[in-house]
Amino acid sequence: MSMEIEPPLQVRYYALMKEESESKNGRWVGEEEEREVVEECEEEEELPVIDLGLLKMGNSEREKCKSEMVEAARNWGFFQVLNHGVPERVLKGMMYEQEKVFNQPFAKKSLSNVLNMAGTYRWGNPVAMSPSQISWSEAFHMAVLEVSNLGEHVTLRPTMEAVVKKFGRLAESIAEILGQSLGIKSSYFKERCEKGRSSFRLNRYPPCPFASQVYGLIPHTDSDYLTILYQAQVSGLQLMKDGKWFSVKPNPKALLVNIGDLFQVVSNDAFRSLKHRVVASEAVERFSFAYFYSPSDDVMIESYTKPSIYRQFSYKEYRQQIEKDVEKTGNKVGLPRFLLHNMLPHLGQ
Ligand SMILES: O=C(O)CCC(=O)C(=O)O
Numbered sequence: 606m607s608m609e610i611e612p613p614l615q616v617r618y619y620a621l622m623k624e625e626s627e628s629k630n631g632r633w634v635g636e637e638e639e640r641e642v643v644e645e646c647e648e649e650e651e652l653p654v655i656d657l658g659l660l661k662m663g664n665s666e667r668e669k670c671k672s673e674m675v676e677a678a679r680n681w682g683f684f685q686v687l688n689h690g691v692p693e694r695v696l697k698g699m700m701y702e703q704e705k706v707f708n709q710p711f712a713k714k715s716l717s718n719v720l721n722m723a724g725t726y727r728w729g730n731p732v733a734m735s736p737s738q739i740s741w742s743e744a745f746h747m748a749v750l751e752v753s754n755l756g757e758h759v760t761l762r763p764t765m766e767a768v769v770k771k772f773g774r775l776a777e778s779i780a781e782i783l784g785q786s787l788g789i790k791s792s793y794f795k796e797r798c799e800k801g802r803s804s805f806r807l808n809r810y811p812p813c814p815f816a817s818q819v820y821g822l823i824p825h826t827d828s829d830y831l832t833i834l835y836q837a838q839v840s841g842l843q844l845m846k847d848g849k850w851f852s853v854k855p856n857p858k859a860l861l862v863n864i865g866d867l868f869q870v871v872s873n874d875a876f877r878s879l880k881h882r883v884v885a886s887e888a889v890e891r892f893s894f895a896y897f898y899s900p901s902d903d904v905m906i907e908s909y910t911k912p913s914i915y916r917q918f919s920y921k922e923y924r925q926q927i928e929k930d931v932e933k934t935g936n937k938v939g940l941p942r943f944l945l946h947n948m949l950p951h952l953g954q
């Protein structure tokens with residue numbers, strides 16, 4: 606068995622790039638549009654910082670924290686939380702375990718038996734149809750409810766269990782606070798997510814020799830209520846706000862929270878699920894891990910404030926529509942499909 610740890614991204618994508626472009630001096634040179642795939646992004650932005658420590662203090666501090674969080678969700682859809690209750694030791698431990706898992710030979714990872722769990726490993730973007738749809742990364746993605754079934758991983762499993770438990774609680778209480786501002790009762794998210802499809806993902810972005818031409822992770826929105834992300838100290842994450850890309854400045858003490866598609870619907874667009882992406886780097890390897898707070902399949906997703914701009918749909922329907930669109934076009938489409946007054950008639954069915 607080969608000891609190579611890297612997935613054969615270059616082999617797979619070389620063919621794809623060649624189809625559309627000519628190769629000059631061993632470099633990939635695509636069409637104008639493709640060459641510009643990773644546009645300039647000059648602004649580095651400090652996202653709103655919410656100190657969750659305030660929640661444990663007096664009434665006025667608590668209310669201040671909540672209203673700052675609601676404002677961040679409204680104005681940004683992306684924010685950082687400090688004093689989040691996940692010990693640094695746990696976050697660092699997860700990073701360490703994650704590096705170890707990705708450091709296994711590719712042949713072993715791709716058999717999906719590294720975690721003794723089928724279907725968790727993925728790399729690149731299997732449905733990429735053009736260079737702009739290439740993701741130069743690999744990931745383990747699993748249902749949170751399955752984490753305790755991870756095979757005999759003496760240190761990985763308990764570490765991941767601890768992270769998932771803490772991230773899950775955090776997601777629940779953030780959703781509760783944000784929901785409260787819309788008049789949603791406090792048990793709303795818990796009821797929908799407790800036995801739901803929340804998932805956990807480990808991301809690795811290997812150094813990429815074509816970093817100016819492909820993404821580490823293609824632009825996307827998350828298909829959940831909200832996401833909790835840890836990204837340590839290596840930059841690369843960017844988000845799209847008001848039509849511009851911003852780099853997110855890493856803060857190893859903070860967790861990142863972003864509103865997902867489902868919360869955008871629940872809030873009737875008061876909170877926005879921002880498009881984000883990871884740019885590739887020629888020199889440095891990057892890791893992150895994320896918890897996607899999601900409901901059960903049969904949960905109906907609908908706006909809490911009326912008149913709703915979206916039609917009702919089940920979470921299952923949402924995921925199936927995405928799957929269909931991705932298969933057909935390589936793109937997710939997502940929420941525009943469910944607008945009551947569809948402004949995008951060219952989407953087709
Ligand atoms: O690696 C990151 O910083 C972002 C990852 C992400 O957006 C995702 O896994 O959905």
Ligand SMILES: [Fe+2]
Pocket residue numbers: 825826827881
């Ligand atoms: Fe994401």
